[in-house]
Amino acid sequence: xxxxxxxxxxxxxxxxxxxxxxxxxxxxxxxxxxxxxxxxxxxxxxxxxxxxxxxxxxxxxxxxxxxxxxxxxxxxxxxxxxxxxxxxxxxxxxxxxxxxxxxxxxxxxxxxxxx
Amino acid sequence: xxxxxxxxxxxxxxxxxxxxxxxxxxxxxxxxxxxxxxxxxxxxxxxxxxxxxxxxxxxxxxxxxxxxxxxxxxxxxxxxxxxxxxxxxxxxxxxxxxxxxxxxxxxxxxxxxxxxx
Numbered sequence: 001x002x003x004x005x006x007x008x009x010x011x012x013x014x015x016x017x018x019x020x021x022x023x024x025x026x027x028x029x030x031x032x033x034x035x036x037x038x039x040x041x042x043x044x045x046x047x048x049x050x051x052x053x054x055x056x057x058x059x060x061x062x063x064x065x066x067x068x069x070x071x072x073x074x075x076x077x078x079x080x081x082x083x084x085x086x087x088x089x090x091x092x093x094x095x096x097x098x099x100x101x102x103x104x105x106x107x108x109x110x111x112x113x114x115x
Numbered sequence: 116x117x118x119x120x121x122x123x124x125x126x127x128x129x130x131x132x133x134x135x136x137x138x139x140x141x142x143x144x145x146x147x148x149x150x151x152x153x154x155x156x157x158x159x160x161x162x163x164x165x166x167x168x169x170x171x172x173x174x175x176x177x178x179x180x181x182x183x184x185x186x187x188x189x190x191x192x193x194x195x196x197x198x199x200x201x202x203x204x205x206x207x208x209x210x211x212x213x214x215x216x217x218x219x220x221x222x223x224x225x226x227x228x229x230x231x232x
Contacts (some may be wrong), residue, residue, distance in 0.1 A: 004158075035222075042205060042224040043159075057204070058219070079140060090158055103149060106158035 003027040004107035006091050011112045013085075021076045021110045023091035030096040032074035033104065036060060037088040049074055050096055078112065085114045117142045118209045121223035128196045129231050136191040136226045138206030138221055142176050147209040148189040149220065152202045159205060176200070196230045200211060 004025045009083040025032065031050045035043040040052045045058030063082025068074055074093075089110045095102040103107045118141045128134040140146055149167055151159040163174025170182045180191045191204060204227075207220040 013150075041226060043222040045219060048219065092159075103161040103164055104159075105161070106151075108158045109156070111156070 004093055004105055006110050009021035011110055013114050015114055019078050021089055023074045025093045026092055029093035030059045031094045033092040034076045035090040037090055063079055117208050117221045119206050119208045119221055119223040121206055121226045125227045127229045130198055132195050133197055134196045136204050138189045139187050140159040140208040142210040145211040147211055150191050151205045154202050156203050198230045198232055201228060201230045
């Protein structure tokens with residue numbers, strides 16, 4: 001988990017509220033990612049960013065939004081449009097390159113519960 | 116499109132015995148393959164990766180994985196299991212032939228490994 005921090009560890013919200021999850025890295029990585037983890041479904045990519053001020057939708061982007069104003073930060077907002085927001089959210093980062101395939105480093109995760 | 120399958124949701128192994136966690140993949144180009152481990156309520160930790168070269172890759176904590184191109188597999192192995200190896204293991208793949216240089220990984224659904232004392 002070293003180098004990537006996610007806060008808070010546990011988050012509770014009422015249905016209909018937007019909520020923002022924090023992700024910060026001090027690894028000087030260009031690329032950052034947000035995943036959602038549900039039991040039995042593995043990790044699914046929500047959004048990713050390969051450079052500041054640019055990001056792309058992943059496989060399950062509906063109901064989520066992100067920003068990448070700084071290299072170190074990639075916050076994720078879970079909007080009220082997300083139908084099943086309760087899940088474990090993981091942020092990751094990696095170096096960027098066309099020759100080498102770099103492993104992703106993960107934060108400790110945020111468990112979001114919406115009731 | 117790239118995909119990865121972990122056919123076993125659960126693997127139980129007696130302590131001291133060899134362990135294998137299976138992974139198969141599908142990509143259009145050459146694969147970059149990764150194994151990660153997750154302990155309860157924690158993020159994923161990188162174990163090892165295959166990019167090119169020797170088919171047997173050695174990683175952290177005594178784990179190794181064998182790349183088999185003809186069987187499109189990348190099974191994780193360890194000669195002698197420890198109770199502390201009990202965790203959730205994920206295989207992931209990236210297609211080296213991605214024209215846009217995407218760094219996206221596709222993860223399997225995970226295999227829960229339990230080492231029985």
